[in-house]
Amino acid sequence: xxxxxxxxxxxxxxxxxxxxxxxxxxxxxxxxxxxxxxxxxxxxxxxxxxxxxxxxxxxxxxxxxxxxxxxxxxxxxxxxxxxxxxxxxxxxxxxxxxxxxxxxxxxxxxxxxxxxxxxxxxxxxxxxxxxxxxxxxxxxxxxxxxxxxxxxxxxxxxxxxxxxxxxxxxxxxxxxxxxxxxxxxxxxxxxxxxxxxxxxxxxxxxxxxxxxxxxxxxxxxxxxxxxxxxxxxxxxxxxxxxxxxxxxxxxx
Amino acid sequence: xxxxxxxxxxxxxxxxxxxxxxxxxxxxxxxxxxxxxxxxxxxxxxxxxxxxxxxxxxxxxxxxxxxxxxxxxxxxxxxxxxxxxxxxxxxxxxxxxxxxxxxxxxxxxxxxxxxxxxxxxxxxxxxxxxxxxxxxxxxxxxxxxxxxxxxxxxxxxxxxxxxxxxxxxxxxxxxxxxxxxxxxxxxxxxxxxxxxxxxxxxxxxxxxxxxxxxxxxxxxxxxxxxxxxxxxxxxxxxxxxxxxxxxxxxxxxxxxxxxxxxxxxxxxxxxxxxxxxxxxxxxxxxxxxxxxxx
Numbered sequence: 178x179x180x181x182x183x184x185x186x187x188x189x190x191x192x193x194x195x196x197x198x199x200x201x202x203x204x205x206x207x208x209x210x211x212x213x214x215x216x217x218x219x220x221x222x223x224x225x226x227x228x229x230x231x232x233x234x235x236x237x238x239x240x241x242x243x244x245x246x247x248x249x250x251x252x253x254x255x256x257x258x259x260x261x262x263x264x265x266x267x268x269x270x271x272x273x274x275x276x277x278x279x280x281x282x283x284x285x286x287x288x289x290x291x292x293x294x295x296x297x298x299x300x301x302x303x304x305x306x307x308x309x310x311x312x313x314x315x316x317x318x319x320x321x322x323x324x325x326x327x328x329x330x331x332x333x334x335x336x337x338x339x340x341x342x343x344x345x346x347x348x349x350x351x352x353x354x355x356x357x358x359x360x361x362x363x364x365x366x367x368x369x370x371x372x373x374x375x376x377x378x379x380x381x382x383x384x385x386x387x388x389x390x391x392x393x394x395x396x397x398x399x400x401x402x403x404x405x406x407x408x409x410x411x412x413x414x415x416x417x418x419x420x421x422x423x424x425x426x427x428x429x
Numbered sequence: 430x431x432x433x434x435x436x437x438x439x440x441x442x443x444x445x446x447x448x449x450x451x452x453x454x455x456x457x458x459x460x461x462x463x464x465x466x467x468x469x470x471x472x473x474x475x476x477x478x479x480x481x482x483x484x485x486x487x488x489x490x491x492x493x494x495x496x497x498x499x500x501x502x503x504x505x506x507x508x509x510x511x512x513x514x515x516x517x518x519x520x521x522x523x524x525x526x527x528x529x530x531x532x533x534x535x536x537x538x539x540x541x542x543x544x545x546x547x548x549x550x551x552x553x554x555x556x557x558x559x560x561x562x563x564x565x566x567x568x569x570x571x572x573x574x575x576x577x578x579x580x581x582x583x584x585x586x587x588x589x590x591x592x593x594x595x596x597x598x599x600x601x602x603x604x605x606x607x608x609x610x611x612x613x614x615x616x617x618x619x620x621x622x623x624x625x626x627x628x629x630x631x632x633x634x635x636x637x638x639x640x641x642x643x644x645x646x647x648x649x650x651x652x653x654x655x656x657x658x659x660x661x662x663x664x665x666x667x668x669x670x671x672x673x674x675x676x677x678x679x680x681x682x683x684x685x686x687x688x689x690x691x692x693x694x695x696x697x698x699x700x701x702x703x704x705x706x707x708x709x710x711x712x713x714x715x716x717x718x719x720x721x722x723x
Contacts, residue, residue: 232619249619256616259716260634269630273621293446303717306453321620342449345442 180243181325181357182208182231187240188382189226200226202382203240210245210324213351213358215368217411218378219419224361227383228327231359245357248325249318253333255310257302263313264289264298270320288316291350308339315350326351328360332367341399344370348395365415369408370399377414380422387414499684507688517692520668524659525696527583527669531590532651538591539598539647540640544628546599547606547636557603564596568654572661586658593654594647601643605636637712645705652697670696 189201200223208214218224229235231242232250257266267288271281289298292312302310311331318326328347332340348371351358362368368375369391377387389411393403460468481501488500511517546552546560571589579585609632617631659671670693677686713719 234615234618247621250615252612252616254612256612258613258616258631258634260637260712270620273626273630293443294450297450300454301715301717304454306450309450309453317620339449339453342442342445346446349442 179209180207181210181212181245182206182248182359183241183243184227184231185241185243187227187230187237187242189223189230189235190238199382201230201237202384204378204384205240206376206385208325208357208359210357211355213360213371213373215360215362215372215375216378217362217365217368217375217415218383219363219380219415219422222378222380223383224363224378225329228329228359228361231325232327244325246324247321248327249321249323251311251314251318251326251328251331253330255302255307255314257310257313257317259302262299262301263294263305266302266313267317267320270317274321284320288320291319291353292316292346306339307335308343311335311343312346315347319350319354319356323356325357325359328358330362331360333362333364340367344399345396347371365408365411366399366404369393369404369411370397375407375411377411377418379418386418387411389414497683499687503684504687504691507684508691511685511688511692516668517673517689520670520673520689521692521696523667524655524670527586527590527659528651528655528700531587531655532594532648534587535591535594535598535647535651536644539595539643540602542595543599543602543643544606547603548632553603560596560599560603563592564600564650566592568593568650569657569661572658575658576662581662581664583664585662586655589658590651590654594651597650598640598643598647601646602636602640604643605639606632608639609635638709638716638718641705641709641712645701645709648701648705649697652700656693 184204184206186203186205187201188199188203190197191200192198204223204227206214216224216227226235228250230237231244232248233244234250257263258269261269264285267285268281271284276284285298286295289295292315294309294312294316297305297309302313305313314331331347332343335343344367347358350356358371360368360371365375369389372391375389375391376385377389378384379386389407391407393401393407397404484501488495488498492498508517542560546557568589571592572585575585575588579588613631613635614627617627622630656671656674659669660675663672663675670689674686674689674693677683677689710719
């Protein structure tokens, strides 16, 4: 398989027959191994639905999804277990993969170092900041030894400076581990800052309506003119998509 | 088509992350142990003091003659006497033993039924509301049936204690499971938790706050039912707090009667604060549900 993620003609319907709405309608996309692909779309484009399907949390109504290995999923809120310390959260991912106890201890330390949280292992989630929690979640996802990392607006709830640093951080982890990333966001700048490709999804039903390869050299900066120029192109396409729904208002 | 991967300057990023972390970490105040104990102790001592003062005031105004409503001093003297003679500890030991056995069985039944109902839609529809119904049923209403079924025996008391406590415990676990944030269940599934490991690593630890509230309430119900039982089901040659209470009443020894009441109250409070309140605090602290500002 050349693709890490291969989505072919996937549909997902919600609601009872007759009154149903398409969350996703025959959506097809693929992500190369080691590629960083960002999905952007307005509300109702089924971004989260799509990630749930790829993560295997839900089954598609039609179509096929092939994923290399079992993917890890990062949520908007870190979704750490509040009763476990940072260390134990990471450890649980290893435990559920039946890694031996001895190996786990070393691996947890390595992973904490990967996200630069050495020394914070014994903190509980409520004793960490939002950005730190998200990094623990990243370490926990990496503990799954996954080849595919799915991210559902992981930085959406963070303040600007933290988000900026975490962009560098996720980019570094991606470079070091060679993991494939499928990243969902509503923030176009963020998508252009991070992605090798940016895909624009339509809303109700969700489909890929445009694809923008981003050939800006890394490391990129959120503020650079190149990123801004590419972002405005993507935004224009997105706004066109939003205008298309101007008449829907009565239905909603 | 990945673009050329050039690393961002790693050292600068590390320093920046470390700086941000240092600024971000919430600072939890850690008062000294003595100060913490004092902060907990003085309101309690003050409350007890005020209570005794009010009680004594009622005695002082001679609302009732002092042989009917004794003041705190003779009652505390009687309490001390009862402890020294060994009669009160012996009665309390029997009562506590029943409490432990009854509560233990209620814990087992309540937890199992509660978890089953919480996780099964069919069971919930079938008996979910019945559990709440059982909980609202006054335990004293069960005694005629209990006595018919078991006779004037130990088992009649235990039966009612279990009926009193188990629904509260079951309801606690149901509430606990219902309040688990769905994202934690999804996180567990993504990490590969299935079947039993989901219970062990996600559902059981996640439902603890609600569960502990149920355990606490279950204890209150168990203790109340137990004392009602001991008043009604008097077993020969087996002293207990309930029997003692009834006996002193009949012998018109109102000082000893009130002393027994004080014992019942104190045991209920001590068990709660020693086990349940402590357990609850520990969990709230772990989850970060304690407001340090107050």
